[in-house]
Amino acid sequence: MRDVWLIFQRELIHCLRQPVWVVMGLAQPVLYMFFFGPLVGKFVARTHEFPPGDPWTIFAPALMVQMVIIGSTFVGMSLLAEYKAGIFDRFRVTPASPVSLLFGKVLTAAVTVLIQSTLILAVCCVSFGLRPSIPGVILCYLIVGLLAVSLASCSYSFALRVKNEEALSGSLNALLLPTFLLSGTLLPITAELAPRWLWIASRLNPVAYVMDASRASFRGDVASDAVISGLVALALITTASISWGVATFSRVDG
Template sequence: MTTTTRAEPTPREPTRDAVPSLDASVIAAVGGAERPPHAGPVSASLTYGWRALLKIKHVPEQLFDVTMFPIMFTLMFTYVFGGAMAGSPGEYLQYALPGILTQTVIFITMYTAMTINTDIEKGVFDRFRSLPVWRPALLVGALLGDALRYVLASAVVLTVGVAIGYRAPGGFLGVVAAVALLVLFCVSLTWLWLIVGLKVRTPNAVMGISMMVLFPLTFVSSVFAPPETMPGWLQSFVDVNPVTLLVEAARGLMNDAADGGDILLVVVLSVAITAVFAPIALRLYNRKT
């Protein structure tokens, strides 16, 4: 009895005609034959900046720091300290409003660090870093979104100030120049808080460290009182305090008594802060795991 062995069929090689049909089905599934172009640095940064604004839309409570707090600061300091400091709230408002404006916006700079730290804590940070976009776009976009917050907070303070009697001798252009200078300095300062946000573990820790630094810098300055009224040993610190330099430059622009030296010093300081802290923040961002 003979046995026959059945030959195993050899797998048939795909023909040239089959490959295009397979590719066509895959292309039809994904929706197009061409890949969309990669987002450039500007486009990616603007997208992340828009994301920061959308977060405010979905969580309106985030607007408290740029609406309610400026209103509270302006009203409290004017009517609580005005009579004791200058004899009347109206006279004190003319001196203090540029300082209140500066303090309000500087305090908001910490929220960029809190946002990036929250993204790290929730895992969103890792997802963004895996996207094929310009790597610093997340940080630059956050800065762009917060720059708009600085402008909004400035508008709120100025609106309240005008409503209760403040008038800027420097006029509209002086106020705009003061706000622009303030935003420039605060954007540079935000790079420092980004380093804090990338290093500490929780958003609460970011706020604690930021407040521990910002409170002495803003209150021990010429924001609320002239340095001449302070003890000599304290004046030495107040005179070199960066917040004092910023306040005096903004106050000069708003009072039609602009000092070119003060303005130039603030611009140079802003550039120096960015040059020192931006590379460190970007390096930490690239190495963050």
């Protein structure tokens, strides 16, 4: 735990020294908030096929999950830069275990996402009158944090597997788009709204269950079936990604 804390401090200080990246990570969700969010209200007002809740209890958690998907997926690029520069090898000759390096880095990714989510939530409350359930927001923070840990762990592991910037960037982009679209982040994918093939495809995406759980928690349905299904899916994703990360960091070649 001491090694994890030291690496977490190092990574967090590195992020704070370059706050521009935190701000840039907020740019896309903020643009969606102001340029796309008002349209969601029109959709909700004209159809009864959306999930229950007002427009911003539907869209605000989507912005948080969107930030996780886009931000945490590409953290492996920074690790690859450290690997190429020899920084990763220097960590390997220290008493700290490679696994503590993984945990320190993924915790930093989760904390960064939670800070950004707090700012997004504050803007939604001030500018659009969002009034979410407090217990639901806490649960949504837990969901967002664990999803960030999962995706960051996969990104770091994949980076150490391919060890090539072009291959990593192309592969992540190819995986990111279908994951993002089939999660129902921009618009909820429901059995009533979507064609049957699209609905089935979205059900094969575990992030879609996490997205449904985030929306349900925001409107206060913390004991609903959507939350339970999302937490189960999130537990499976987290366990698989952390296991892959531990195996990769423990066996990585210099």
